[in-house]
Every structure is written in structure tokens, then in C-alpha cells.
Amino acid sequence: MNHKSLLLAACLSLTFAPPAFAQTVTGSGVVPATAANSAERAIGFAANAPASGALVIVMTDATLPLLDGVAFSAPERQAVAAAIAAATFDGKAGSTLSLRGIGAHSRILLVGTGATPTSLALAEAGGKAAQELKSEAQPVVIAGAFGDTSAADVAYGFALGQYRFDRYKTVDKKAPPTGAVTLVGADPAAAEAAFTSRWKPLADGVRLSRDLANEPANVIYPESFVAEVRKAFTGVAGVSIEVLDEAAMRRLNMGNIVGVGQGSPRGSRMMLVRYRGSGAPAAPLALVGKGITFDTGGISIKPSANMGNMKGDMSGAASVMGAALSLAKSRAPVHVVAVAALAENMPDGNAMRPADVIRTMSGKTVEIVSTDAEGRLVLADANEYVAQAYKPRAIVNIATLTGAIVGALSDQYAGLFSRDEALAAKLLAAGTASGEELWRMPLHKNFFDRLKSDVADIRNGGSDGPGASTGAHFIGFFVDDAMPWAHLDIAGVNRSEKTNPLTPKGMTGFGVRLLDQLARSGE
Known part of the structure; x- marks a missing residue:
């Protein structure tokens, strides 16, 4: 499929109006729910x-x-x-x-x-x-x-x-x-001041991430994700919000993110929340999250067992927004731009197919090997856009990207991939300090050979092998070598099957505390 055909097909997508955040299904319709989460202790x-x-x-x-x-x-x-x-x-x-x-x-x-x-x-x-x-x-x-x-x-x-x-x-x-x-x-006054100015905003950011990821996909999809994040930032100083809808992304030739979402009637979105605190540097730190609001695998459909967990495939996007909320509410002296690359990956007569060739906004071409390797596609367009439009000093991606990282690290660590030693060191330190720990994984040049395509610049998957590393290599292909860049694969830690002191069972909000700590460290 050439780029012009892809964009024409994307135009066939329908867009739904955003619902109220808390919704439930009754019969064949969707109606607002009256309930909210139970009140917490004051x-x-x-x-x-x-x-x-x-x-x-x-x-x-x-x-x-x-x-x-x-x-x-x-x-x-x-x-x-x-x-x-x-x-x-x-x-x-x-x-x-x-x-x-x-x-x-x-x-x-x-x-x-x-x-x-x-x-x-x-x-x-x-x-x-x-x-x-x-x-x-x-x-x-x-x-x-x-x-x-x-x-x-x-x-x-x-x-x-x-x-x-x-x-x-x-x-x-x-x-x-x-x-x-x-x-x-x-000294209760001092403790209360510290809690109110530093720790409560961070807890609010984690709560936002968990709420977004715990919601079912008939409630949170690209457009409603945007609506809820806007609501969370209402009245927060120092914040600006940019949202690209499908029409804007087509004009920018973002074939990847539009292509991933074209099998769904719910249109893709890219949301950018920028916060600049007093005295912060001119160039922001870019935090770019995968926001697949539901992932069926598309035409390369997943097995049905546990597919419901894929409502949390937007955890990376949820957590970059949670980190930005924490930093902004606490008036941290930092400059960040949080990017949510939002799409719903569904099988449909209009869906992207294996062997299609699509194009990113920079003009690079991608051969689709598997439509279930979609997270790296939306991140490619998001990375290229934020680099061009916001001129960041570093880019950190966070995504529930691969099952391979779960096999390597289980639920103990997120995988860290980076070409920049200084950025990697700061991320490892931030992980230790925040309690959201990382483990450095390899980016060997030979792994990139698995992504060579005969018909395009790169393909979005390879043969059996180091799947987490090849996924990271793919994302890095769309980031300039001179840009400090890191990728966090959180597929094993975004959801917990058991209750831990800071993470009740369910979606954990992993990454909010880590990225908040990273931004404050001066990166």
C-alpha cells in the first residue's frame, strides 16, 4: 500500500464524540455511570x-x-x-x-x-x-x-x-x-507542607495513570483519553496542550499512527502536554508514551486468552501524562513535554495488513511484518514530531512493547535501552530512587540486521530472536543519532496480579514516579 492510498483509507474512519469518563454498557448502548471510585481516606x-x-x-x-x-x-x-x-x-x-x-x-x-x-x-x-x-x-x-x-x-x-x-x-x-x-x-506544619507541595501531586499523577489504564476500552479510547487528560490539567499553571486529530496527522504524513488506527471507527490522536516551570531550561525533556487504547493485534490477531488485559496497552501514554501532572501541580522547576501516541488497533476490512508499506512523517518507509507490532509504529511518528516541533534535549519512550521483555525480566524490572550512557545512568538512578527499577538491555548492532527489508527502509519485526531489543532498535531508527534517547519497555510491570505496598492489584501506573524523578534530576 502506498502512502497516498493509506491516507485515503484513513479518511474512511469515523469519529465518535467523547463520553463521560465513567461509563458502562447496558444492553446495546453506552450510558453514563453514576458511580465513581470509592472515596479514599482523608x-x-x-x-x-x-x-x-x-x-x-x-x-x-x-x-x-x-x-x-x-x-x-x-x-x-x-x-x-x-x-x-x-x-x-x-x-x-x-x-x-x-x-x-x-x-x-x-x-x-x-x-x-x-x-x-x-x-x-x-x-x-x-x-x-x-x-x-x-x-x-x-x-x-x-x-x-x-x-x-x-x-x-x-x-x-x-x-x-x-x-x-x-x-x-x-x-x-x-x-x-x-x-x-x-x-x-x-512539626506537623512542615510535614503537611512537604506532602502538599511534593508528594500529593505525585500521588495524583499516579492515580491519573492508574485510572486511565484500568478503564475499559469502551470508555477510554483516543478521543476520550484526550478529554480526561484535559480535565485533569484544568487550572494547572504553566501548561499548554496540543492535540493532533487524524486530519492534522494526515496533513503531516504520519502514516504509521493513522495506519495503526484505521481498522477502528475511533480515530487516532496525538496529545502533547507541555509544562515549563520557573527557571527551567529552554529545551524540554520529551516523555513519549505508547497509547494503544486497545490492542487486538489487528489482522495479526492475538489469542483470545487474556486479551482483556490489552485495555492497558496505553499505560505508557497514561504514565507520561501522570508524570507531567505531578511536575506541573508541584510547580517543579523543570521543562517537559509529555506525548501520548493514541490509537486503537482493531481488525477490520479497512485495517492495515501484513506486507503493507507505510510512511512516517519524515518520509521513511516501513514494511509491515505484523500488525501486532503496532506500538513501535505510533512511537516512530510521535518521536519524529516532537523532535521537529519541540526541539527537546532528550527523548525517553515508555511502552508496553513486547512479550519478550516479560520473558527476560518478569515483573521485577522494566527494560532499559539507550544509546546514551549519561541518560541511561540517570534513568537507572531514578528507577532506584523511585522504586520503579530498570534493567539495562542490549542494543547490539547485529540485532538491527533482523529488521532489514527488501522493499522498504525497515520492517516492523523480524524472525525469532531478541524481540525486545529489535523493537527498541526499530524505535531508535526514527530518532536522530545525535539526540540522547532511551526506551523503556514496561510490558512486565504495568500490571500487577498481586497487591504490593505501593501498587494495589491491577494497573500500577508504572513510570510516573520514575519519570518524575528523572525530570527533577536535571535531565
Whole structure:
């Protein structure tokens, strides 16, 4: 298929008006849903706390800390100390000890951080507390030997850990806990200021990413994704938003992203959110996310088993928007442009086929080997556009790109590919600091040979082999060699089958914390 034919076919796509964010299907129609996610516990800070409800004590070792501002009698301290000794609780990171029947508190929960807790360890303690108390309605007091503003770190973790996505449940829906959370410390005003200015915006960004990725594909598709992100940024200072619809992308000769979406009646979009804080550099850091709002594989259709998880194939796009929201709401002194390359990959009489040849906006040609290798196609156009229109100082891609990375790294790490050593080092450091860890993967020049085409400049897949690396090579082909560039393959970490302290079961929002940290590091 030549470029002119592809663009003519794309014109046949229909466009639907964006729905309300929370929708559900009844019968054959789509109607607005009245429900939203259950309310979360309010989080506050105080110098003193009530004597009732649940008490969480953050522990660095086996010694019970002084709990200034908490009504805790000497006999109660003795009872807790005896329980610690009996249970051999040592306060190591991730450890917990639950006690009942001591004093007026309905429950006393000890949560360990380790001897010299980092900000991340404190956050994980807060998340652990949120998970342990998720089915208990009473108010919660969290206390410990909080120095400086460390109570804010714990509060941030609690905010991440208490997330739930239950807006479509109508039968046997569990009532959420309503009791407020109060963190008690020597300087509550400072802790609250730190939480409000730094950690709450980050939690909001993670929540946006999770909400977008958890939504079903009849609710979130390219146009409604744009509508919801616009809503999230309403009133946020320093932000500008650009959206390219199919007509604009056709004029720019973006054959890849238009081609991927041409089998769906829901038109493709490219959304760019730019935030520039005070004192930030002139050239932005570009964060470019894959936004396949549902991926059937197209004509190269996927097996039906677990295909429903492909509603989360836009997790990369969701997370770059979440990171931009965090940075903008916290007024970080950074300059970023977040790009969501949005399309729905569906099989249809108008869908892109294997062996088609399509063209990116730079004029480079691509032979389609598999229509299920679509994420790299939309990223190619997004990378070329942001490089030309925004002149970034570096480009970082993030995508649920390959099953191969899951086979290599399981759900422990995202794969990192980069031609730039300095950028790779900053990403690895940001991953460690944020708790969203990366593992460096190879970009060997021989892998690129698998992508050579007899009829076009490159093909979008190769024979069996290093699939994650060849996918990264394909994306890198559309980024100038002089541009610092990295690609993060998050296919194994964007969704969790189990609950962890900071990531409840479901879509994790992976990448928001990492990219927020990267931007703040000065990259």
C-alpha cells in the first residue's frame, strides 16, 4: 500500500464524540455511570492524636520509639514491648506485627522500615499500613520517630497504597474505610507542607495513570483519553496542550499512527502536554508514551486468552501524562513535554495488513511484518514530531512493547535501552530512587540486521530472536543519532496480579514516579 492510498483509507474512519469518563454498557448502548471510585481516606497532620481508633507505629528496629502526641500509657507500652519480644519483631523493612486488645486502640499495627530508612522505605511503610487497614473503617493514627518531614513520606505511601478501582461494582461492593488518617509528629506544619507541595501531586499523577489504564476500552479510547487528560490539567499553571486529530496527522504524513488506527471507527490522536516551570531550561525533556487504547493485534490477531488485559496497552501514554501532572501541580522547576501516541488497533476490512508499506512523517518507509507490532509504529511518528516541533534535549519512550521483555525480566524490572550512557545512568538512578527499577538491555548492532527489508527502509519485526531489543532498535531508527534517547519497555510491570505496598492489584501506573524523578534530576 502506498502512502497516498493509506491516507485515503484513513479518511474512511469515523469519529465518535467523547463520553463521560465513567461509563458502562447496558444492553446495546453506552450510558453514563453514576458511580465513581470509592472515596479514599482523608490524610492530615497533627501534633496530638485521639486515643481511639487504629494506631500505626513506624519502627526502625525492635525498640518502641517515643510517641509524642499519642495517648499511650506506660502499661500499654509494656504490653507492646512484650509482644515485640514474643514475636521477635525486628523492624526490618516490610515487616509487620498486628496487635489487638491493648488499651483503647482497636488495633495497634507495627510496620518496619529498617534501621536507616530512605524516603522510599518510609513510603512503603505507609503503603503497607494502607493495605493492612483497607477493610477497617475506624480512623487511623500513624506515629513514629519522624524526623524533619519524614511523616510526609509515610503519608505519600499511604495515598498510593489505598488506591482502588471499583466504580463499576454494584453488587457486593465493599464499603471503603472512611476514617481519616492523621500523622502525628513534632512539626506537623512542615510535614503537611512537604506532602502538599511534593508528594500529593505525585500521588495524583499516579492515580491519573492508574485510572486511565484500568478503564475499559469502551470508555477510554483516543478521543476520550484526550478529554480526561484535559480535565485533569484544568487550572494547572504553566501548561499548554496540543492535540493532533487524524486530519492534522494526515496533513503531516504520519502514516504509521493513522495506519495503526484505521481498522477502528475511533480515530487516532496525538496529545502533547507541555509544562515549563520557573527557571527551567529552554529545551524540554520529551516523555513519549505508547497509547494503544486497545490492542487486538489487528489482522495479526492475538489469542483470545487474556486479551482483556490489552485495555492497558496505553499505560505508557497514561504514565507520561501522570508524570507531567505531578511536575506541573508541584510547580517543579523543570521543562517537559509529555506525548501520548493514541490509537486503537482493531481488525477490520479497512485495517492495515501484513506486507503493507507505510510512511512516517519524515518520509521513511516501513514494511509491515505484523500488525501486532503496532506500538513501535505510533512511537516512530510521535518521536519524529516532537523532535521537529519541540526541539527537546532528550527523548525517553515508555511502552508496553513486547512479550519478550516479560520473558527476560518478569515483573521485577522494566527494560532499559539507550544509546546514551549519561541518560541511561540517570534513568537507572531514578528507577532506584523511585522504586520503579530498570534493567539495562542490549542494543547490539547485529540485532538491527533482523529488521532489514527488501522493499522498504525497515520492517516492523523480524524472525525469532531478541524481540525486545529489535523493537527498541526499530524505535531508535526514527530518532536522530545525535539526540540522547532511551526506551523503556514496561510490558512486565504495568500490571500487577498481586497487591504490593505501593501498587494495589491491577494497573500500577508504572513510570510516573520514575519519570518524575528523572525530570527533577536535571535531565
